[in-house]
Amino acid sequence: MTLVLRYFLLVTLVFTACSPAVEAKATPDSEYQAARNAYISLTKDTKKQQFRHHWDKVFRKLQHFTEHYPSHNKAPSAYYLLGKAYNELYGVSLAKSDARQAVHYFKTLSTRYTQNSLADDALYLQATIESTTLNNPNRARMLCDEILRRYPNGDHIKKSRKLLQTLPTGSTVAPKAQAVVVPRTDIAQINAIRHWTDANHTRIVIELNQSIQFKVNTLPASQKDNSSARLYLDLFATTTARSLANVINVNQGVIKKIRVGVNKKNTRIVCDLTELTRYSILELQNPPRVVIDIARHKGAVLTANQPQIETTPQIGQQDIATVLAQVPASQPMRIHLPDVATKSKGKLRIVVDAGHGGKDPGAIGPNKLYEKDVVLKLAKKLATTLRSRLKCEVLMTRDRDVYIPLRQRTAYANEVEADLFISIHANASTNKKIFGIECFYLNFSKNDKAVAVAARENGMTIKEMGDLELILFDMMANAKINESSRLATEIQTSLVSTLSRSYSNVKDMGVRQGPFHVLLGATMPSVLVEVAFISNKMEAKRLNSSVYRERAAQGIVSGVEKYLRSQNLLDQ
Numbered sequence: 001m002t003l004v005l006r007y008f009l010l011v012t013l014v015f016t017a018c019s020p021a022v023e024a025k026a027t028p029d030s031e032y033q034a035a036r037n038a039y040i041s042l043t044k045d046t047k048k049q050q051f052r053h054h055w056d057k058v059f060r061k062l063q064h065f066t067e068h069y070p071s072h073n074k075a076p077s078a079y080y081l082l083g084k085a086y087n088e089l090y091g092v093s094l095a096k097s098d099a100r101q102a103v104h105y106f107k108t109l110s111t112r113y114t115q116n117s118l119a120d121d122a123l124y125l126q127a128t129i130e131s132t133t134l135n136n137p138n139r140a141r142m143l144c145d146e147i148l149r150r151y152p153n154g155d156h157i158k159k160s161r162k163l164l165q166t167l168p169t170g171s172t173v174a175p176k177a178q179a180v181v182v183p184r185t186d187i188a189q190i191n192a193i194r195h196w197t198d199a200n201h202t203r204i205v206i207e208l209n210q211s212i213q214f215k216v217n218t219l220p221a222s223q224k225d226n227s228s229a230r231l232y233l234d235l236f237a238t239t240t241a242r243s244l245a246n247v248i249n250v251n252q253g254v255i256k257k258i259r260v261g262v263n264k265k266n267t268r269i270v271c272d273l274t275e276l277t278r279y280s281i282l283e284l285q286n287p288p289r290v291v292i293d294i295a296r297h298k299g300a301v302l303t304a305n306q307p308q309i310e311t312t313p314q315i316g317q318q319d320i321a322t323v324l325a326q327v328p329a330s331q332p333m334r335i336h337l338p339d340v341a342t343k344s345k346g347k348l349r350i351v352v353d354a355g356h357g358g359k360d361p362g363a364i365g366p367n368k369l370y371e372k373d374v375v376l377k378l379a380k381k382l383a384t385t386l387r388s389r390l391k392c393e394v395l396m397t398r399d400r401d402v403y404i405p406l407r408q409r410t411a412y413a414n415e416v417e418a419d420l421f422i423s424i425h426a427n428a429s430t431n432k433k434i435f436g437i438e439c440f441y442l443n444f445s446k447n448d449k450a451v452a453v454a455a456r457e458n459g460m461t462i463k464e465m466g467d468l469e470l471i472l473f474d475m476m477a478n479a480k481i482n483e484s485s486r487l488a489t490e491i492q493t494s495l496v497s498t499l500s501r502s503y504s505n506v507k508d509m510g511v512r513q514g515p516f517h518v519l520l521g522a523t524m525p526s527v528l529v530e531v532a533f534i535s536n537k538m539e540a541k542r543l544n545s546s547v548y549r550e551r552a553a554q555g556i557v558s559g560v561e562k563y564l565r566s567q568n569l570l571d572q
Helices: 002-018 028-043 052-068 075-093 096-112 119-132 137-150 157-166 317-324 371-390 406-415 448-457 467-479 481-500 537-543 546-566
Strands: 188-197 201-208 213-219 229-236 238-240 247-252 255-263 266-273 279-284 289-295 349-354 393-396 420-427 437-442 508-514 526-533
Touching (some): 028 075, 052 075, 137 157, 238 255, 349 406, 371 393, 371 546, 420 546, 437 481, 526 546, 537 546
Parallel strands (some): 349 393
Antiparallel strands (some): 229 266
16 A cells, blocks of 8 residues: 555645746736836847837737726736837837827826826927927926926926926017917817716816816715715816807716816816716827716726727617617717618629738838838739629729828728628738638727727727717627628638649638728728738748739639629529
């Protein structure tokens, strides 16, 4: 027995030693450190800095931390790193949208964490970006003034005064005989205040004509005179539209009314409450607005500081009509919403999108082979082949080397009520050995990380959408996910099969799903086709060949044809 016992113990020890260690659960501190390390590592690698997807990895880590741990003592630092990272990315991309993102994160830091030591740093960096990159001297002046007012003993006082001296005053000196009135561009205006209530919270939307600085305060209910609890915002350098009421009666959830008062250059918006519950505040852009969510009761939970996307797996016209009925007359929809149902009669209409273009070259392969050029040639061939074989109407988002913002591509497809949307791209990787073909379709259903990627990449970001537009986009996209998946599968299978008959080493990388910005907002089955890796020498040579492009177009059309026949949209 002793010998058996010893053998058992020995086997147990060997098994334990060989077993993988249980991975320690990530802590907020470790998540922040990992995000910070990723940022530092990227700033030291000039090659990786040239590819946006490396920056995206850093953004995702930092954004995940800020979203999940907004009260952590490292949250201000994470926002600061987000601002710095986007500002450094602007130095590579020269895209103003990246600079504006940097301002957004610095502004979030300086607004939410006013007592943090990085708040004045964030204000100063906002001011420098506004003055040098975004050409907003009045905005920069206001930010410098704010530093002098709020942080008189801060370490950016001298820098702010020096920057102020370089900024134009924003006014002109006219001769005494003439009275010249110079419009004030440094004062924002509150155009409207909207509100509505659901089962968990009341949402208040403050609509503005430009971005602002604001401060949030609360007051609990008084025990002595039983006066109301309050949540109030001080909006700096703002005024109100003449049509805006001074008092708005709400009487929903815990909110009794909203009061608006203007004092000199600032506006105070007071929410009179029956009790002080949880709340979250988010600033959005395009159009500028501040969104306040206040829980309906103390037991209600607000899970995030941003509008939540609720997915409707099975959607019909009645559901969309219900949402559309909630659209205020004063807030018309800015998107075109065609029928959810696929057209069963009439001539088929397909929109072919050639990726990138103009100032956006896309990926660059050997011998300066630009993605924008080869995908345009392939897209033209695809359009011609679709018309010839399927006798359908084909429209192109671009037929020459021009830059088209991403949101205009799917918006165009929606506007012309296309039946299908096909976006043509060439893949790229830092690993030059990777090659293959893959096809994507949109899916961001209740996937926070996917939504974050789409928000960063899409021209009309998730945060920029109107609240009801956001719901409708999500409903429409999810209504088409299954069809998009089938379309992607047919195209992928046919494309690989067609090319394999003429070429060796044709790798099938499969069908994948994700929040690709060029597909976001399309209200018809839509796919993104990566026809080859332009970063791979073998596939770059193929892409540069008219024969390969013609065969690729034939493969894509075969897939489209099989999909349409499966949907009874073509004669059998």
